[in-house]
Amino acid sequence: EAQVTQNPRYLITVTGKKLTVTCSQNMNHEYMSWYRQDPGLGLRQIYYSMNVEVTDKGDVPEGYKVSRKEKRNFPLILESPSPNQTSLYFCASSLSGTPPDTQYFGPGTRLTVL
């Protein structure tokens, strides 16, 4: 089944404790992206990747890191999480990024930083 998977689905952590949210897609998509969703603010792009080893900042990249060492994986790293990073995170992928094509979203990861 074609899908985007994210792990974990729920995470409660404390300020400053490094964490990684994994994202994987099995559709051989070139474009992958991370979004955060907050009430009243909609979905905002954190980082995106056009292909392996090519990543770029989105609208709200501060406090996040990403890597794209393999086409299928696009982990989101929070090296020192803070409470303002409490949010619902979605990973998405699309066949092409030029222009952005249909995006397929993972199920989401709800992160709480205490």
Added chain:
Amino acid sequence: QQPVQSPQAVILREGEDAVINCSSSKALYSVHWYRQKHGEAPVFLMILLKGGEQKGHEKISASFNEKKQQSSLYLTASQLSYSGTYFCGTEKAGNQFYFGTGTSLTVIP
């Protein structure tokens, strides 16, 4: 730079029609529409490319006026399954993607 949607929220009875608008202060090269049901991930509805074309998906259609930098989503004869939050989205040069502010749609029996 985030596209602005209106209305923010709308409540409909089954069978009624609705229009959701999306406007941008920047030039729109294309407009994407997604629907997100409560507690779920956004799901793609359609993409409109510049040229004023109208596309359809079941009883949901959309138009795109690139000169006015606007797009509208039309939901006709709404069904309970149409409830959710609708987002428009567009790309920026460099392949960054922006979603709109969202419109909550509730269809009641």
